Amino acid sequence: MATKVIMPQLGESVVEGTVSRWLKREGDTVNEYEALLEVSTDKVDTEVPSPASGTVLKIYVEEGETVQAGVLLAVIGEPGEPIPEADEGGTQDHHGHGGNGSKQEPQPVAAPAKAMATAQSSGSGYTGHITPVVARMVAEHNIDLSQIKGTGRGGRITKKDVLAYLKQREQGDVQDLPPWEQPGDGELFKPTDSFAVQTKAQPAPPPAKPVAPAASPAPPSPTPQGTPGELVQLSNIRRAIAEHMVRSKLHTSPHVSTIFEIDMGAVLDHYHATKPIFAKQGVRLTLTAYFMAASVVALRENPYINSQWTDEGIYLHHAMNIGMAVAIPDGLIVPVIKNAQDLNLMGLARAVTDLAERARNKQLHPDEVQGGTFTITNHGVSGSLFATPIINQPQVAILGIGKLEKRVKVINDAIAIRPMLYASLTFDHRVIDGATGDAFMASFQRVLENWRE
Amino acid sequence: MAQMTLIQAITQAMDEELARDPRVFITGEDVGKRGGVFRATMGLIEKYGPERVVDSPLAELSIVAIGIGAALADLRPICEIQFADFIHPAFNQIANEAARFYYRSNGQWRVPMVIRSPYGGGISGALYHSQSVEAFFAHVPGLKVVIPSTPYDAKGLLKSAVRDPNPVLFFEPKKGYRAIKGDVPEEEYIVPIGPARIAREGEDISVFAYGMMAYYAEIAAEQVAQEGISAEVVDLRTLAPVDRDAIRNSVMKTGKALVVYEDNLTLGYGAEIAAIIADECFEYMDGPVKRLAGPDVPGVPFSHPMQDFFMPNPNKIADAIRDLVAY
Numbered sequence: 001m002a003t004k005v006i007m008p009q010l011g012e013s014v015v016e017g018t019v020s021r022w023l024k025r026e027g028d029t030v031n032e033y034e035a036l037l038e039v040s041t042d043k044v045d046t047e048v049p050s051p052a053s054g055t056v057l058k059i060y061v062e063e064g065e066t067v068q069a070g071v072l073l074a075v076i077g078e079p080g081e082p083i084p085e086a087d088e089g090g091t092q093d094h095h096g097h098g099g100n101g102s103k104q105e106p107q108p109v110a111a112p113a114k115a116m117a118t119a120q121s122s123g124s125g126y127t128g129h130i131t132p133v134v135a136r137m138v139a140e141h142n143i144d145l146s147q148i149k150g151t152g153r154g155g156r157i158t159k160k161d162v163l164a165y166l167k168q169r170e171q172g173d174v175q176d177l178p179p180w181e182q183p184g185d186g187e188l189f190k191p192t193d194s195f196a197v198q199t200k201a202q203p204a205p206p207p208a209k210p211v212a213p214a215a216s217p218a219p220p221s222p223t224p225q226g227t228p229g230e231l232v233q234l235s236n237i238r239r240a241i242a243e244h245m246v247r248s249k250l251h252t253s254p255h256v257s258t259i260f261e262i263d264m265g266a267v268l269d270h271y272h273a274t275k276p277i278f279a280k281q282g283v284r285l286t287l288t289a290y291f292m293a294a295s296v297v298a299l300r301e302n303p304y305i306n307s308q309w310t311d312e313g314i315y316l317h318h319a320m321n322i323g324m325a326v327a328i329p330d331g332l333i334v335p336v337i338k339n340a341q342d343l344n345l346m347g348l349a350r351a352v353t354d355l356a357e358r359a360r361n362k363q364l365h366p367d368e369v370q371g372g373t374f375t376i377t378n379h380g381v382s383g384s385l386f387a388t389p390i391i392n393q394p395q396v397a398i399l400g401i402g403k404l405e406k407r408v409k410v411i412n413d414a415i416a417i418r419p420m421l422y423a424s425l426t427f428d429h430r431v432i433d434g435a436t437g438d439a440f441m442a443s444f445q446r447v448l449e450n451w452r453e
Numbered sequence: 454m455a456q457m458t459l460i461q462a463i464t465q466a467m468d469e470e471l472a473r474d475p476r477v478f479i480t481g482e483d484v485g486k487r488g489g490v491f492r493a494t495m496g497l498i499e500k501y502g503p504e505r506v507v508d509s510p511l512a513e514l515s516i517v518a519i520g521i522g523a524a525l526a527d528l529r530p531i532c533e534i535q536f537a538d539f540i541h542p543a544f545n546q547i548a549n550e551a552a553r554f555y556y557r558s559n560g561q562w563r564v565p566m567v568i569r570s571p572y573g574g575g576i577s578g579a580l581y582h583s584q585s586v587e588a589f590f591a592h593v594p595g596l597k598v599v600i601p602s603t604p605y606d607a608k609g610l611l612k613s614a615v616r617d618p619n620p621v622l623f624f625e626p627k628k629g630y631r632a633i634k635g636d637v638p639e640e641e642y643i644v645p646i647g648p649a650r651i652a653r654e655g656e657d658i659s660v661f662a663y664g665m666m667a668y669y670a671e672i673a674a675e676q677v678a679q680e681g682i683s684a685e686v687v688d689l690r691t692l693a694p695v696d697r698d699a700i701r702n703s704v705m706k707t708g709k710a711l712v713v714y715e716d717n718l719t720l721g722y723g724a725e726i727a728a729i730i731a732d733e734c735f736e737y738m739d740g741p742v743k744r745l746a747g748p749d750v751p752g753v754p755f756s757h758p759m760q761d762f763f764m765p766n767p768n769k770i771a772d773a774i775r776d777l778v779a780y
Contacts, residue, residue: 133708133739153780159708159739160657 002077003052007061009069010041010366017041018066018236019073024056030076037073040236044333044364052076057083130157137162141169237331248393253309253428257388260441264404264419266451278346288324288356289349290448291376291401296320296341298443299374305440306373308394309431323372323392324352326359327382333359334392336372380404386422397427397437399444457637460630462604463493463569465637466611467531471501474529477615480507481516481533481569490535491571491630517543517568521551524566529615537572537624538584551620552595567614571627572600573665573715574753575764583753585716587663590622591693591725597621597646598692602667604635606690609644617646626664633668646691649699655685657778659703661726662713663689666765670713673770682778692722697729704730708739709777713765718746740780745773 007017021038024030036050054076061073075083130138130145134157138145141162148165150157223231234242249255267290278285299306299320308315320341323334335355337343343351358364375392380403389398402422409418423444427437457465470477479494485508488495498506509516513534520530534540540547551564574583591598597619601607607625614621626633652667653674662670667688674684687703689695704710710730712723727742747753747763754760 131708131739132735133737136736156780158780 002057002075002081002083003054004072005036005048005051005074005076007039007067007069007071007073008048010039010044010046016066016068019061019063020045020235021063022059023047024050026056026059028056030054030056038362041366042236042240044366044369045235045237045330045362046364047362050076055079057081131159133159134162137166141166235330237333241331244393245390249390252393253391253396254430255388255391255426256429256432256434256437257424257426258434258437258441259386259422259424260445262421262423262445263409263449264421265449267448268419270451274345278349281346283346283350284353285345285349286352287404288352288376288378289345290451291378291399292322292324292337292340292343292348292352293345294444294447294451295322295374295376295399297447298440300341301443302436302440304432304436305397305425305427307396307431308373309396309428314431317373319373321371321373323369323375323395324355325375325377325389326356328360328362333364333369334372334375335359335364335368336370338371375399376401380421386424388424388426391426391428396431397425397440400424400426454636454638456634457604458631459601459604459607459625459633459635460491460493462608462635462637463611463625464495464497466608466615467494468497468500469641470529470531470612470615471497471505474615476527477529477531478505478507478523479531479533480509480519482509482511482535484508484533489533491627493533493569493625513539513541513543514546517546517551520566520568521546521554521564524551524564524620525554525562529565529567531567531569531615534568534570536578536582536584536627537570537586538581540568540570540586543568544589547590547596547620547622548593552593554595555619556595563618564620565618566620567611567617567623568620569611569623569625571630572624573626573628574747575628575665575715575760575766577755577757577760578753579755580752585714585721585747587622587624587692588716588720588722591695591722595620596693598624599646599690600624600626600664600692601690602626602629602652602662602664602688603633604637606644606650606688608637609642610646610690612643613646616643621646624664626668628665629668644690647694647696648691649696650688650690651699651703652686652688653684655683655707657683657707658709658711658774659685659687659700659707660711660713660770660774661687661689661700661703661723663692663722664715666713666715666770669765669767670770672767673774676767676771677774677778680775682774684774684778689726695726695729697733700726700729701733704734705737708737709780710734710738710742711745711770711773711777712742713745713770713773715747715765717749718744719749721746740777743773743777745770 009015010017017039018041019037020040023035023037030036030050030053032051032053033049035047037048039046039048055078057075057077057079059074061067061071077083137143137159143162143165145157148157148161151161152158267287271285271287271290275285303316304314306317306320308317319339321336321338322340323336325332325334337348337351337355340348355364355368372392372395374395375398377389377398378401379387379389380401383403386402387400389400391398400423402424404419404421406417407420409416409420423441425437425441467479471479479497481489483490484494485498485503485506494506509519516532516534520532523530534543547568551566554562554564572585572587574585576583587598587600590596597617599610599614599621601610611623614623652671655674660670660674667686670686674686677684685703685707687699710727712726714721714723716722723744723746727744730742745765747765750763753763
């Protein structure tokens with residue numbers, strides 16, 4: 001029997017994805033777990049493994065198309081096997097929009113929203129919440145909930161409603177779902193049944209963050225005419241970065257920066273002594289781990305840096321979820337080390353290495369790039385001495401680490417050669433005043449210059 | 454078959470067990486000459502003599518301690534605690550000694566003892582004559598806890614309790630002593646400790662209860678049946694060990710569960726039933742598990758309006774059923 005490949009739900013709040021590239025074509029053979037296609041969301045790009053071994057019989061969703069999680073993308077099976085036909089035009093509704101991805105600005109938000117509205121209006125007053133027993137029956141009987149009229153409180157679909165519907169269906173009063181709407185087979189993180197069911201069950205939530213910057217209009221930027229050049233298509237991630245930067249710097253936070261110079265001698269002594277010890281335990285120690293550790297101490301001493309502006313007041317986060325900016329070929333991504341305050345140097349080193357590697361290999365889960373409360377960007381690795389990065393909203397500060405190099409330093413009126421770097425804190429002046437920002441940096445500097453563990 | 458009250462069935466059970474086994478004896482406050490404060494042991498001292506129906510001092514600790522000693526000496530004591538409210542001085546004997554003796558002696562010693570006690574509110578008994586104490590004891594491994602709601606079960610379960618090799622707490626819904634009547638066969642029978650009783654079959658909702666609340670739940674189920682709601686009533690009968698299969702089977706059928714108990718809501722026995730349902734029946738639930746119980750106040754109030762406020766009753770149960778069925 002043919003196996004269906006469906007759009008996986010890549011994170012809690014990620015309800016749709018764009019097929020950015022098919023790694024296999026129709027007629028190609030593919031092995032189970034072999035990468036089959038690349039999917040991009042506004043958070044990350046990721047490869048989707050094949051849920052089965054076989055031949056790619058049919059691809060329903062072309063590159064560039066954005067579809068809801070749970071939508072049938074392709075079918076894998078034996079050559080000659082019958083496959084579900086998506087020829088009734090109705091599939092367009094479920095696939096978002098047609099294959100216009102390469103032409104001009106895609107409308108990834110609007111199209112699924114429309115499909116959703118149709119589903120709701122054709123249905124039932126369905127409130128979006130279902131009970132466990134209804135969820136189970138939906139899965140067992142391949143039920144489209146929009147076909148059922150709920151009689152429970154607030155239009156909730158009850159077990160009785162489902163039983164009545166099933167009885168009707170047995171008598172042939174309603175039609176089965178077309179094959180491409182039925183859930184595929186598989187397991188996590190292969191595209192799965194439960195994802196499909198979940199999606200059908202909860203059509204309501206809108207995408208967490210629109211990809212197109214509707215909220216903060218940037219000035220129009222027409223394509224130059226008559227000037228020799230070439231147009232590079234905007235990737236989702238590029239678009240998201242652009243939107244975010246404009247929103248953060250121009251529409252949200254008044255940015256101010258302060259710069260400290262830090263003597264890294266103590267850290268480097270410790271680093272060289274400790275690196276081989278950590279290596280024996282399979283942990284790659286990097287200086288970033290020290291910056292994380294020092295940030296934890298400095299954030300604890302200066303809690304306003306680990307906060308967020310709200311209309312009601314300044315929200316001080318108890319968890320220190322520290323993001324670290326990682327350059328990737330398409331742009332920039334900021335995986336987050338959750339609860340960094342609970343980790344020692346080894347734990348931080350392990351987390352830093354793991355997240356950075358997976359960021360570069362496109363293996364991050366969208367949840368891993370969300371929920372940050374503070375960010376570190378180590379721009380020194382590309383030679384930069386100091387920089388004034390843009391705050392990662394809704395955070396209020398970002399720490400920039402410059403290039404580490406030996407510099408001449410006057411100590412006790414003698415000229416010394418010391419390993420130095422510039423570190424900058426760029427902060428949101430709505431929340432943080434200069435003195436607070438400097439206090440944070442003084443803490444950060446004190447921890448690093450007096451490092452011992 | 455004879456119609457009798459709950460308390461008549463209890464008296465009859467003790468009478469038959471006293472006659473059946475010479476090792477059985479009764480002790481407690483006023484159980485002898487006075488025949489018990491509720492008349493549960495009426496006529497027994499005349500029939501079996503003061504050595505087998507023994508008036509005790511006003512000291513619950515010693516009533517239970519004497520029972521434990523006698524049970525270890527291979528007698529079959531039935532200890533009566535006049536009101537469950539007064540069982541607390543004996544808690545140490547029950548929880549620390551009776552419950553654990555078998556385990557502590559690596560199976561060499563058993564405590565085949567029954568502790569009978571009337572419990573529950575709604576009789577204007579106020580703080581010291583209305584308490585529900587079953588949760589304390591159902592919590593302790595090594596104890597069996599039984600609460601009947603019909604004369605048939607009261608007789609059959611009490612006879613099982615007397616014959617059980619373990620300590621059994623047998624709590625009797627005192628409001629139902631004379632209010633609840635039912636058929637009891639002439640011939641000898643027992644009701645095994647453990648299985649629950651499906652008091653009424655239904656499709657839309659399961660109501661779990663015991664004691665007076667099981668009796669009320671049946672009345673409530675009858676009320677809502679007029680409105681087309683089919684409520685299943687499960688009388689748990691044995692609280693420890695509880696009949697998980699019966700709970701599961703009922704909830705898997707109906708998808709909705711209401712647990713009724715007259716003890717204070719928080720950490721009452723019904724909380725465990727709710728937990729079992731949440732744990733074992735999640736994928737069958739068509740609504741949240743609901744509890745209807747007494748409020749978390751220090752006592753069942755004496756004032757009648759306040760007592761009514763405290764106690765679950767058929768109308769409150771019917772309302773809770775309607776509410777959950779509509780979910």
